[in-house]
Amino acid sequence: MDEAVIELKDVHNRFGATVVHEGIDLTVRRGEILAIIGASGSGKSVLLRTMALLHRPTSGQIRLFGCDARRLSGEAERHLRLRLGFMFQNGALFSSLTVFENVRFPLDEHTRLPAFLKRELVMLKIELAGLEAGDAAKYPRQLSGGMVKRAALARTLVLDPEVLFLDEPTSGLDPVTAGAFDALVVELKSLLDLTVVMVTHDLDTLWNATDRVAFLAGHRLVAVAPIRELVHHPHPAVAAYFAARHTRRGGEWKPR
Numbered sequence: 001m002d003e004a005v006i007e008l009k010d011v012h013n014r015f016g017a018t019v020v021h022e023g024i025d026l027t028v029r030r031g032e033i034l035a036i037i038g039a040s041g042s043g044k045s046v047l048l049r050t051m052a053l054l055h056r057p058t059s060g061q062i063r064l065f066g067c068d069a070r071r072l073s074g075e076a077e078r079h080l081r082l083r084l085g086f087m088f089q090n091g092a093l094f095s096s097l098t099v100f101e102n103v104r105f106p107l108d109e110h111t112r113l114p115a116f117l118k119r120e121l122v123m124l125k126i127e128l129a130g131l132e133a134g135d136a137a138k139y140p141r142q143l144s145g146g147m148v149k150r151a152a153l154a155r156t157l158v159l160d161p162e163v164l165f166l167d168e169p170t171s172g173l174d175p176v177t178a179g180a181f182d183a184l185v186v187e188l189k190s191l192l193d194l195t196v197v198m199v200t201h202d203l204d205t206l207w208n209a210t211d212r213v214a215f216l217a218g219h220r221l222v223a224v225a226p227i228r229e230l231v232h233h234p235h236p237a238v239a240a241y242f243a244a245r246h247t248r249r250g251g252e253w254k255p256r
């Protein structure tokens, strides 16, 4: 069954005179990895934030897990937000806290679990994200770019979200580290039964880690399709996008 986890209907976003989205309709299905792509400034991040309830749209309907997000009471909305995890592009780790303290932070904010249980959950998520137990004591400044992403992922996963939002998860990573991060996202999706929505500029991520890709152009979604179909889409903005982009290995994408 293709259960809808997120449904956007006729969503509009505007900042003053700047129109960003005009009539976005999109359904994200449980268990899929969906990427949002488009030219710079086309509104990818605003759309991701709208879906994650971090930005209230100018108009339109958002349903999450079947609930109309506009009609929720404060407590119901808080509960619903805990089912969503958002990983920011730069990781947004607290520089004065260790990896362990960063990952424990949401548990301190949202649970009353005893310290020993928090410790177990934090270490489990740190290892699931592919860090060593010994990395827990390190500060963000002591981590490589790839390790920062993994620590941020561990923190995003610590409350067991059902939907994971990733804003440019491989930006700033070298090709090998980026490939390993893509593989980790795919593995964790299966392992933890996640639905994943991401914004990316990374063509390798699109080919290696997504089920469907939504293309934003001219304030609208002009196509939503698996990448192997999207690359042949006739819309001029889609054709221009793929003509101008290369994979980490250079040239056109070819299966490994």
Ligand SMILES: Nc1ncnc2c1ncn2[C@@H]1O[C@H](COP(=O)(O)OP(=O)(O)OP(=O)(O)O)[C@@H](O)[C@H]1O
Residues within 6 Å of the ligand: 015, 018, 020, 038, 039, 040, 041, 042, 043, 044, 045, 046, 047
């Ligand atoms: N809080 C805000 N206030 C005013 N304008 C905003 C705000 N957030 C985004 N915008 C505008 O909305 C438009 C879309 O921004 P957005 O960051 O979603 O683009 P993007 O497709 O993610 O771009 P990029 O690929 O460069 O990151 C831009 O014109 C941006 O200036």
